[in-house]
Amino acid sequence: MILKGRVWKFGDNIDTDIIIPARYLAHTDPKVLGSHCMEPIAPDFHEKVAKGDFIVGGSNFGCGSSREHAPIAILALGIPLVIARSFARIFYRNSFNKGLALLEADIVDRVKDGDQLEIDLLAGGIAGPGIDVVAKPIPPFMIELINEGGLMNYLKRRLEARA
Amino acid sequence: MSMTITEKILAAHAGKSGVEPGEILDVKLDVALANDITAPLSLEEFDKVGAKGVFDPEKVVLVLDHFTPNKDIISAENCKTIREFAHKYGITNFYEGGACGIEHALLPEEGLVLPGDVVIGADSHTCTYGALGAFATGVGSTDLTYGMVTGTLWLKVPESIKFVCHGKWQKWVTGKDLILHIIGRIGVEGALYAAMEFHGEAISTLSMDSRFTIANMAIEAGGKNGIFHVDKKTEEFVTGRAKRPYTVFESDKDAKYREVHEIDVGKLELQVSLPFLPSNAKDVREVRNVAIDQSVIGSCTNGRLEDLGIAAEILRGKKVAKHVRCIVIPATPKIYRTALDRGYFEIFLDAGCIISPPTCGPCLGGHMGVLARGERAVSTTNRNFVGRMGHPESEVYLAGAAVAAASAIKGEIAHPEEVL
Ligand code: SF4
Numbered sequence: 001m002i003l004k005g006r007v008w009k010f011g012d013n014i015d016t017d018i019i020i021p022a023r024y025l026a027h028t029d030p031k032v033l034g035s036h037c038m039e040p041i042a043p044d045f046h047e048k049v050a051k052g053d054f055i056v057g058g059s060n061f062g063c064g065s066s067r068e069h070a071p072i073a074i075l076a077l078g079i080p081l082v083i084a085r086s087f088a089r090i091f092y093r094n095s096f097n098k099g100l101a102l103l104e105a106d107i108v109d110r111v112k113d114g115d116q117l118e119i120d121l122l123a124g125g126i127a128g129p130g131i132d133v134v135a136k137p138i139p140p141f142m143i144e145l146i147n148e149g150g151l152m153n154y155l156k157r158r159l160e161a162r163a
Numbered sequence: 164m165s166m167t168i169t170e171k172i173l174a175a176h177a178g179k180s181g182v183e184p185g186e187i188l189d190v191k192l193d194v195a196l197a198n199d200i201t202a203p204l205s206l207e208e209f210d211k212v213g214a215k216g217v218f219d220p221e222k223v224v225l226v227l228d229h230f231t232p233n234k235d236i237i238s239a240e241n242c243k244t245i246r247e248f249a250h251k252y253g254i255t256n257f258y259e260g261g262a263c264g265i266e267h268a269l270l271p272e273e274g275l276v277l278p279g280d281v282v283i284g285a286d287s288h289t290c291t292y293g294a295l296g297a298f299a300t301g302v303g304s305t306d307l308t309y310g311m312v313t314g315t316l317w318l319k320v321p322e323s324i325k326f327v328c329h330g331k332w333q334k335w336v337t338g339k340d341l342i343l344h345i346i347g348r349i350g351v352e353g354a355l356y357a358a359m360e361f362h363g364e365a366i367s368t369l370s371m372d373s374r375f376t377i378a379n380m381a382i383e384a385g386g387k388n389g390i391f392h393v394d395k396k397t398e399e400f401v402t403g404r405a406k407r408p409y410t411v412f413e414s415d416k417d418a419k420y421r422e423v424h425e426i427d428v429g430k431l432e433l434q435v436s437l438p439f440l441p442s443n444a445k446d447v448r449e450v451r452n453v454a455i456d457q458s459v460i461g462s463c464t465n466g467r468l469e470d471l472g473i474a475a476e477i478l479r480g481k482k483v484a485k486h487v488r489c490i491v492i493p494a495t496p497k498i499y500r501t502a503l504d505r506g507y508f509e510i511f512l513d514a515g516c517i518i519s520p521p522t523c524g525p526c527l528g529g530h531m532g533v534l535a536r537g538e539r540a541v542s543t544t545n546r547n548f549v550g551r552m553g554h555p556e557s558e559v560y561l562a563g564a565a566v567a568a569a570s571a572i573k574g575e576i577a578h579p580e581e582v583l
Contacts, residue, residue, distance in 0.1 A: 017548040028207060155308070160213075
């Protein structure tokens with residue numbers, strides 16, 4: 001699966017209160033959540049970002065609360081992938097469950113906003129201006145989950161098989 | 164095969180005699196928890212997959228604690244949806260209104276979580292229950308739906324990090340200071356994906372309340388779970404609450420750890436974590452001239468009786484500084500009543516505090532004490548991220564109840580010695 005898009009760069013420890021502040025958590029509508037994504041540090045992010053763009057972050061991306069509203073908000077803006085040095089674990093699970101792909105690679109200090117990247121998702125290849133790296137491979141279990149179409153499709157099939 | 168307590172609990176729930184870190188297991192659940200923020204997404208998925216019921220109505224727990232008493236129409240609608248779901252599927256452990264407390268204080272108090280359990284909760288501070296010698300971890304709403312329907316979830320066995328604590332605790336110093344110090348030492352991803360296991364005689368002398376506080380903040384170091392061994396205090400806590408049998412697990416002497424940290428709590432001073440990360444921990448004596456607008460004493464971290472008792476001891480006969488709002492939030496109805504019976508409320512009211520019903524409230528900038536631009540709070544909660552308690556340009560300083568109470572009196576961040 002090849003993805004092409006522009007970079008939006010963020011730093012270390014981008015927590016879920018930044019990705020989607022708690023005051024919007026009563027909402028479940030992805031559109032509403034997306035319109036507040038990254039609001040505390042980049043209030044106009046949701047206007048500037050285009051479908052297919054990527055977020056690139058530093059360490060511990062997605063730390064903090066378990067809110068699944070975070071990957072939902074990112075996905076609602078049309079962002080299919082986050083690349084970061086490392087991810088917090090609940091965010092990691094939530095993202096794959098929701099269909100937001102994550103790649104672990106340390107490129108944040110080598111990119112700037114607007115850089116064009118080409119990603120080979122399953123092989124983990126990341127290519128762009130001055131960059132040609134291979135991300136840490138996505139665990140086979142997560143690939144299986146992607147192939148199943150996410151955790152809920154897997155559950156649905158399990159339930160149908162039972163019935 | 165030697166194993167840690169975390170490995171043993173997971174192995175037992177996966178029907179295996181031995182497991183190793185990195186292994187992915189299908190684990191049986193004892194409890195699956197959601198709240199008024201995470202349940203709505205979970206229930207949407209529940210409907211979408213066409214589930215006909217939950218795996219065990221007594222093992223699913225729903226607590227409406229975050230935006231309640233309902234702060235606006237949309238939160239009220241969410242609670243209504245969850246209430247109808249609870250009725251429809253016979254969920255007996257559904258908490259709202261006067262029965263409701265902050266989930267991570269409420270579940271142990273009600274005896275719903277016991278030693279040796281595997282608990283998942285759609286709330287990152289589900290790790291709190293590790294204080295009881297259980298494996299407990301936070302998940303998202305989709306994982307929770309899976310767990311709620313099937314009674315199982317895939318989990319990766321984490322590596323374990325051991326924290327050995329010895330020495331004698333100084334006056335006022337509690338579990339909160341220890342965990343802030345540890346996060347300061349190892350960083351906010353120092354325990355990423357790992358189990359944080361606590362040992363040593365300084366842990367045995369610690370109250371259950373303080374142990375809950377420590378386990379609660381394992382997530383703030385990136386941990387998957389925090390865990391303690393069951394001792395006399397744990398047994399005393401569980402006795403009279405447990406309505407089902409439980410199993411006590413213990414780490415083998417030669418179990419493998421990724422790291423071992425030794426801590427002398429005798430040298431530990433009261434801690435404050437500066438904005439905007441829990442790892443910015445400092446001795447309170449080094450934090451000078453930081454004026455505050457609000458002091459919050461509450462939350463799943465420090466809204467228990469020990470915390471309210473410490474606050475009462477410091478606030479007795481004193482007044483909260485004129486420009487400061489001191490908000491006290493007992494974490495559960497039982498804590499609320501006991502605090503009332505012990506005369507704490509009179510002390511708080513005389514001092515000019517605000518007493519809130521049990522709720523998460525200001526902890527996540529929800530309601531009951533949201534900060535304006537440029538305002539600053541000292542808070543016994545667990546997160547001081549940008550905008551956590553309100554405006555993106557407000558600030559939160561994390562501390563235990565002693566510092567929060569002393570600071571409320573002085574009007575700036577203070578050690579209790581400065582006001583007593
Ligand atoms: S008190 Fe704060 S940290 Fe605890 S469950 Fe509520 S919002 Fe989360």
